[in-house]
Amino acid sequence: MNDTSVLEQSAANGKAASLCELETPCLVLDRDRMEHNIARLRGRLARFDVSLRPHLKTAKSVEVARAVMTSPAGPATVSTLQEAALFAAAGVRDMIYAVGIAPAKLARVLELRAEGVDLAVVLDTVEQAEAVAAASRQAGVKIPALIEIDCDGHRSGVQPKDAARLLAIGRALDGPAELRGVLTHAGGSYGARGAVALQQCAEAERRGVVDAAAILREAGLPCPVVSVGSTPTAHHVTDLTGVTEVRAGVFVFFDLVMAGVGICAVEDIALSVLATVIGHQREKGWILIDAGWMAMSQDRGTAKQAVNQGYGLVCDIAGVPYPDVILADANQEHGVIALRPGADGALPELAIGDRVRILPNHACSTAAQHRSYHLVRGGSDRVEAEWPRFGGW
């Protein structure tokens, strides 16, 4: 709440705010690490003839979007129409709303298109395609739609070889609306381990959309866009033949789940929650902090991985992890720091008022609990800027 005034006061005094002066809990973003992560994926994709359409649902911040997009106008992927509207207001002109469209949402899609935003929708049923076609006819505007393909059975989408359904959807769209292409997301890759398994996920993702595109094209239907994407597959794919664009989101910050899958090192994680020590239960081996699940989210994604990180990995204020020290439990505004079960070693000596930084299991859900990012670089405690973020639908 008062962080901005801390930053403003510091600026007025001619000195930078420090992490020690911020209200806690709050979100810290290491800009060096973020820029490294962005450069890494861009470098990886440079060998392929594809564009990068980053998913902005992780960041929900205009400043982060501008850092991660290949141009201020996009392309980009969004998960809500609220993101589409706010990024459109910031100049983004090419977006895919990558959650199956509900017919009642088409009015807002048309509003954004009328403002000059090329916003495309995603669908996997004939009913949705007919609703898009009807809304397009009524508005005299061809809404572009991509057919979602189910490459790994984890969520929504048409089976890649279900020609009858693909063609029925494609024909319902083509003409009254616009059949923009096919899209898939290898969500199952989050559960894969090792380069071979991840490459198989990437190939299943590619194969799914390429097969579906071939069915559409053989029937004389257009399919200009062939879109794949997940952070694990984007970092392991070796062949993108037939694919036109790659989407990925969490790579911009990375997190403990991605480290557990082996996509990044813990040292690459750009996001952390700054917290203050508020108590001890020494006989239990607990240190209490003012960051509970409201600040960390309740994501326990690492509980299913080889290394269970609790609610997060505890670092010093410079962002360096204490060995085997995790946020073992969390209430709404209380976090319990403890040694990982079975670990040797000792808790750090932390006094009331000392500050720590907690690396999150899942960057998307932890960031969603906060209204802004406090920017630092590397191990410096100097806060360079505060970037707002938004939520809602």
Added chain:
Amino acid sequence: MNDTSVLEQSAANGKAASLCELETPCLVLDRDRMEHNIARLRGRLARFDVSLRPHLKTAKSVEVARAVMTSPAGPATVSTLQEAALFAAAGVRDMIYAVGIAPAKLARVLELRAEGVDLAVVLDTVEQAEAVAAASRQAGVKIPALIEIDCDGHRSGVQPKDAARLLAIGRALDGPAELRGVLTHAGGSYGARGAVALQQCAEAERRGVVDAAAILREAGLPCPVVSVGSTPTAHHVTDLTGVTEVRAGVFVFFDLVMAGVGICAVEDIALSVLATVIGHQREKGWILIDAGWMAMSQDRGTAKQAVNQGYGLVCDIAGVPYPDVILADANQEHGVIALRPGADGALPELAIGDRVRILPNHACSTAAQHRSYHLVRGGSDRVEAEWPRFGGW
């Protein structure tokens, strides 16, 4: 985002907005159920000589606060200084910030006290007491503090019979600051089952603070406030001798975890998330909706209970549960509706665009994902009002 305009347009047209017109996902609050829940706890506590100090962390809404508090000025409990500041701006004058105080937060506490708000802090160490005393001396204002007591080993607090620590804290406060009393929270009661176990939790909670108060008073220290509270114990306590006030929070809405503990019926749950059907995977028995963990939160509190409700219990638009139909899985903006594992029966016939309401595992965490409540009464789909809520620290 556009919900307000839907409500405004409807008002301008002289008709009430309906749940079918709202953007989804969004939060629905059944005012009849909320009022029933508030009346129930007030009726229960009327037999005791205690005041009710509701915890406003569940609602974070001025309108809900006014419905649940016994006067517009309080008393109330808050979990963040942001809540304290915003409720103070709405006229609340008597609050306890019930998370162990960090010394750096005392400046904001003093700011609110200077505005005429009787804001008390909570602590459990001599270091915190000395910081409160020092800040009080420096400001020339006696900050009131309550000593947190650990009645069940679940989180923070001084052991009830640890006279040395109690007296050291009390003596550090008394004089320079104000020793307002003792406070505890039977968080362990969430894991209890059955009236006998819950009454034991309530008695341990009462015993803890009454014992600690006696130690302080016998040493000549003041202890005017003796504060207990959790929703399960408040609904089962049979003896509050020596206690001056009861705190409870989630009772205002209730949720599936509280129903699982046996504190309420599913039909008492006042909060739900309105969502729209966006797809089917019929061969898997899945219906996809536009409410994932961003709308529901990732709370899986019922996973440890006898009946695992997944990410929530699925109801029709009137709020009536479909038998054994749960939100079985959730991604950021996708929810997967399925039959409970092992259940007989069938999924409801729901078409693309149909609407459902999902009862949450945990009202505090689900509400925290949203910016407003849409008010309905009973099974009506008429939206009476939209009440804003806030987050942050």
